[in-house]
Amino acid sequence: MAQSILTDIKKAAKKSLKAREDALASTQTQMEILNGELFADGELPYFKDKIAETGQFPLRPKTLEVLQINVGYMCNQVCGHCHVDAGPDRKEIMTRETMEECLEVIRNTGAHTLDLTGGAPEMNPDFRWFVEEASKAGIQDFIVRSNLTIILANKKYHDLPEFFKNHNVHVVSSMPHYTRGKTDKQRGDGVFDKSIKALQMLNEVGYGMPDSDLCLDLVYNPSGAFLPADQAAMEHDFKKALKEDFDIDFHNLFAITNLPISRFLDYLIASDNYEDYMYSLVEAYNPAAVENVMCTNTISVSWDGWLYDCDFNQMLDLKVASKVKHIKDFNNDVLNNRDIVISQHCYGCTAGAGSSCQGTVA
Amino acid sequence: MAKSYYDPADLRKFGKITEWSEELGNKFFDYYGKVFEEGALSAREKSLIALAVSHVVKCPYCIDAYTKDGLQRGITKEEMMEAVHAGAAIESGATLVHGVQMMNKYDKLSM
Numbered sequence: 001m002a003q004s005i006l007t008d009i010k011k012a013a014k015k016s017l018k019a020r021e022d023a024l025a026s027t028q029t030q031m032e033i034l035n036g037e038l039f040a041d042g043e044l045p046y047f048k049d050k051i052a053e054t055g056q057f058p059l060r061p062k063t064l065e066v067l068q069i070n071v072g073y074m075c076n077q078v079c080g081h082c083h084v085d086a087g088p089d090r091k092e093i094m095t096r097e098t099m100e101e102c103l104e105v106i107r108n109t110g111a112h113t114l115d116l117t118g119g120a121p122e123m124n125p126d127f128r129w130f131v132e133e134a135s136k137a138g139i140q141d142f143i144v145r146s147n148l149t150i151i152l153a154n155k156k157y158h159d160l161p162e163f164f165k166n167h168n169v170h171v172v173s174s175m176p177h178y179t180r181g182k183t184d185k186q187r188g189d190g191v192f193d194k195s196i197k198a199l200q201m202l203n204e205v206g207y208g209m210p211d212s213d214l215c216l217d218l219v220y221n222p223s224g225a226f227l228p229a230d231q232a233a234m235e236h237d238f239k240k241a242l243k244e245d246f247d248i249d250f251h252n253l254f255a256i257t258n259l260p261i262s263r264f265l266d267y268l269i270a271s272d273n274y275e276d277y278m279y280s281l282v283e284a285y286n287p288a289a290v291e292n293v294m295c296t297n298t299i300s301v302s303w304d305g306w307l308y309d310c311d312f313n314q315m316l317d318l319k320v321a322s323k324v325k326h327i328k329d330f331n332n333d334v335l336n337n338r339d340i341v342i343s344q345h346c347y348g349c350t351a352g353a354g355s356s357c358q359g360t361v362a
Numbered sequence: 363m364a365k366s367y368y369d370p371a372d373l374r375k376f377g378k379i380t381e382w383s384e385e386l387g388n389k390f391f392d393y394y395g396k397v398f399e400e401g402a403l404s405a406r407e408k409s410l411i412a413l414a415v416s417h418v419v420k421c422p423y424c425i426d427a428y429t430k431d432g433l434q435r436g437i438t439k440e441e442m443m444e445a446v447h448a449g450a451a452i453e454s455g456a457t458l459v460h461g462v463q464m465m466n467k468y469d470k471l472s473m
Contacts (some may be wrong), residue, residue, distance in 0.1 A: 179438060222434065228434065234436055237436050
């Protein structure tokens with residue numbers, strides 16, 4: 001039965017939840033589920049109460065280190081686990097005007113990392129201009145989150161490895177597994193072969209090679225309703241398999257937990273895994289992970305310039321609890337004096353060794 | 363009372379066995395946790411052994427738990443099924459090797 005549900009999801013997942021006018025496209029519906037009876041009836045503790053046990057409520061920011069900018073929700077893929085609900089049908093794209101406002105902040109902020117994400121960020125028509133301008137700001141670590149297949153999606157993207165290299169971009173790419181079956185199930189048929197080809201193209205220009213300064217890291221998301229295993233063990237398995245089977249090199253593997261929002265929440269509910277998954281997250285709660293959770297050193301900017309504590313809060317439309325809510329009004333001191341907005345999805349970042357866009361945190 | 367002997371939700375309550383016998387329960391869980399740590403065998407190898415044994419002892423809770431554990435560790439379905447066959451082979455072998463006892467008895471009783 002679970003298999004037929006998954007087949008149905010896979011068929012439906014040619015489009016975003018939004019394009020399907022699915023109830024879960026509404027952030028309000030998602031919040032109702034996350035605040036639903038499982039927590040309201042006291043079966044599981046609210047995240048707020050859990051972190052209060054160790055005196056970590058309210059969660060407060062530390063020094064701003066990472067500015068993460070989502071340049072649009074458009075993507076060439078429609079992955080089953082996507083927390084952005086990205087896809088070819090999403091039209092939310094950052095304008096050059098908002099990019100200019102971001103650049104102003106990039107030039108003046110003390111953040112050492114700039115992290116561009118999407119959708120497929122490369123699909124934003126001003127992506128290359130933005131990268132060129134941002135790279136002039138002298139940011140220490142300039143990340144672009146690339147889904148890999150975009151490099152092969154169209155001739156105009158074939159030179160992306162060279163473009164990334166010319167701007168010393170740190171490439172972080174999604175690769176759910178080193179086997180074809182698991183990758184294609186999560187991300188769509190043919191994704192595995194294209195990802196392998198794209199990784200080889202990145203290797204060819206020097207990315208990911210041992211001793212190379214051109215950083216190529218991979219992101220592993222579990223392809224189902226389970227938590228990621230030990231990051232170091234997974235990295236070892238990935239490195240061995242990708243090297244032996246495809247002669248691919250990369251630097252680090254980040255194991256990221258799927259958060260129960262958007263399309264992954266849709267999958268959890270449809271496959272009758274939601275309750276078990278929430279139990280798994282709560283059981284794996286680690287107070288040490290709360291200490292370094294990414295919202296304490298990150299600001300997430302949406303395609304239209306609004307500010308969030310993280311990319312997940314952005315997708316739930318939970319804006320920062322600060323007087324400053326938009327990039328055009330950015331003020332580090334005011335923003336740093338805020339409480340971080342939390343809900344039950346936050347258990348995803350505090351399970352086990354913790355989870356962030358840079359992998360484990362504890 | 364539940365109308366069926368096995369409820370998947372009971373697995374989550376496993377830890378509660380300590381409530382009725384704290385000392386023995388805690389000793390068991392300490393032992394259990396220690397067994398599955400990295401040792402001369404990797405945690406990954408032990409997970410596959412646990413999966414095979416789960417089938418042999420026909421414990422639905424254990425099968426759920428170690429299928430999920432295997433997925434988390436990146437163990438492939440081919441590896442999981444081979445482990446189950448290893449368990450099944452020993453179990454059927456254990457039945458069949460008794461055939462020798464039968465043969466011995468048969469021969470002893472026959473003129």
